[in-house]
Amino acid sequence: MPKQDEIKYTKTHEWIFVEGENATIGISEHAQGEMGDVVFVELPKMDQKLEKEKPCAVVESVKSAFDIYAAASGDVTAINDKLDGDPALINTSSLEDGWMYKIKLSNPDELKDLMDFTAYQEFIKQSA
Amino acid sequence: MSTAQTLNKTALNEIAKKYNGKLVDFHGWQLPIQFEGILKEHTAVRNSVGIFDVSHMGQIFLNGPDAFKLIQKTNTNDFRLATIGKGVYSHITNETAGIVDDIIGFCLALNRYIVIVNATTVEKDYAWLKEKALKMNVEVVNRSSEFSMIALQGPKAIDMMEKFAPEANKLLRFGIIEKKILDKDCFISRTGYTGEDGFEITAPHEIIADIWQQFMELGKPYDIVPCGLGARDTLRLEAGYLLYGQDADDDHTTIEAGCGWAVCFEKGEFTGRSILLKQKEEGLKRRLKGIILEERGVPRPGSKVFKDGKQIGTLTSATYSPTLKKGIGLGYLDMPKLKSGEEVEIELHSKLIKAKITRMPFHKGSASKI
Numbered sequence: 360m361p362k363q364d365e366i367k368y369t370k371t372h373e374w375i376f377v378e379g380e381n382a383t384i385g386i387s388e389h390a391q392g393e394m395g396d397v398v399f400v401e402l403p404k405m406d407q408k409l410e411k412e413k414p415c416a417v418v419e420s421v422k423s424a425f426d427i428y429a430a431a432s433g434d435v436t437a438i439n440d441k442l443d444g445d446p447a448l449i450n451t452s453s454l455e456d457g458w459m460y461k462i463k464l465s466n467p468d469e470l471k472d473l474m475d476f477t478a479y480q481e482f483i484k485q486s487a
Numbered sequence: 488m489s490t491a492q493t494l495n496k497t498a499l500n501e502i503a504k505k506y507n508g509k510l511v512d513f514h515g516w517q518l519p520i521q522f523e524g525i526l527k528e529h530t531a532v533r534n535s536v537g538i539f540d541v542s543h544m545g546q547i548f549l550n551g552p553d554a555f556k557l558i559q560k561t562n563t564n565d566f567r568l569a570t571i572g573k574g575v576y577s578h579i580t581n582e583t584a585g586i587v588d589d590i591i592g593f594c595l596a597l598n599r600y601i602v603i604v605n606a607t608t609v610e611k612d613y614a615w616l617k618e619k620a621l622k623m624n625v626e627v628v629n630r631s632s633e634f635s636m637i638a639l640q641g642p643k644a645i646d647m648m649e650k651f652a653p654e655a656n657k658l659l660r661f662g663i664i665e666k667k668i669l670d671k672d673c674f675i676s677r678t679g680y681t682g683e684d685g686f687e688i689t690a691p692h693e694i695i696a697d698i699w700q701q702f703m704e705l706g707k708p709y710d711i712v713p714c715g716l717g718a719r720d721t722l723r724l725e726a727g728y729l730l731y732g733q734d735a736d737d738d739h740t741t742i743e744a745g746c747g748w749a750v751c752f753e754k755g756e757f758t759g760r761s762i763l764l765k766q767k768e769e770g771l772k773r774r775l776k777g778i779i780l781e782e783r784g785v786p787r788p789g790s791k792v793f794k795d796g797k798q799i800g801t802l803t804s805a806t807y808s809p810t811l812k813k814g815i816g817l818g819y820l821d822m823p824k825l826k827s828g829e830e831v832e833i834e835l836h837s838k839l840i841k842a843k844i845t846r847m848p849f850h851k852g853s854a855s856k857i
Contacts, residue, residue, distance in 0.1 A: 398526075421717060421721060461575060
């Protein structure tokens with residue numbers, strides 16, 4: 360379980376936790392609240408090459424469908440199969456059991472533009 | 488947002504905020520889309536009880552010797568069925584048999600009716616009925632701005648009503664009583680938009696918050712939850728009820744909307760009758776049909792429907808069904824004779840997903856057992 364200060368955020372409300380050249384990605388607590396009850400998640404495929412900021416997954420809530428954008432570029436090394444049977448994990452545990460996929464980073468330099476928790480909270484306030 | 492100041496607020500606006508309702512602009516009304524979550528609210532109504540603010544709905548009264556004549560001539564259904572204390576679901580139709588509105592008209596007394604109309608159509612309905620009443624001896628009064636409305640919905644609603652107004656428990660489905668609540672003239676009807684048993688309480692603004700609090704207290708043993716427009720929409724769609732403006736409008740007829748059961752040809756002339764009769768006898772070019780997804784995915788209003796590679800329609804309402812745990816939808820299809828069980832495809836995120844035509848309603852709730 361990553362600590363809050365180890366997580367970075369994108370402007371499209373994904374979080375990313377980096378360990379060396381590997382990273383775990385999910386959607387932020389704020390974003391899950393805005394989406395409402397999640398009923399279906401379409402994840403990227405294993406080994407799929409992701410390009411930063413390009414759509415790579417879809418989250419369907421009762422209310423609407425939401426595109427999820429790649430938080431960083433890289434190859435998918437794992438996907439969270441549990442979301443298949445229990446998509447509500449995104450609501451109940453957005454930062455832990457509700458993680459979406461893992462990648463091997465292909466361009467770690469990209470991470471510089473991401474926000475830390477405090478900057479992300481400020482970003483949410485300003486876009487409200 | 489600059490439009491925020493111009494939104495109509497219901498008398499329950501402060502209460503919605505108190506319960507952390509997520510407020511949205513619904514056709515000019517500021518109303519909660521959800522409180523704790525659509526799934527929780529939906530399940531509460533299916534299994535126990537939920538409470539909704541439906542104050543945006545309108546109330547038009549017809550008073551006078553020609554009140555029956557007016558309602559009978561402007562509507563598809565037969566208001567001879569609306570004896571005193573009873574209501575009828577019906578469509579007000581235009582000259583081309585298009586649906587002006589879908590309504591419930593109740594007979595309160597001889598020569599006195601209350602018509603519950605949709606929020607978005609209050610002014611249109613009022614103007615329409617007034618015009619039709621010009622040569623009749625009946626007064627059409629739009630009292631929508633005087634009343635708030637609460638819907639208490641779910642199989643446990645009746646247990647709560649036993650303590651709130653025991654006389655309302657004797658009502659049959661679509662029955663109505665006039666009752667003094669806190670010394671004000673109010674109406675309680677055994678109606679709703681969820682498919683479950685329940686009641687709708689129409690009362691003046693100044694006492695509606697009080698009534699809401701009484702229900703919240705009475706509902707504690709049943710884990711009552713406040714519900715928003717999100718759950719209202721998933722519940723009504725599972726029950727197969729139309730949403731005016733999406734599934735029904737001035738350009739589609741009652742027969743096309745699959746509501747032939749709400750048309751009475753035997754009663755004599757009414758607006759649009761000859762067109763509806765022709766459609767019934769000669770068949771339709773399009774008809775509202777229910778579809779259920781065979782694969783995973785959530786259809787949305789606007790999703791395209793295909794049959795054998797050809798587009799045959801577009802969904803007008805669609806969502807995830809919390810009860811069936813599948814995607815469901817309604818749409819006008821160019822192949823009106825498709826039978827339930829026949830396969831179609833729905834386009835979602837540029838992919839075709841398997842679906843089947845299905846019989847309405849998607850889910851039969853406790854309302855069908857009254």
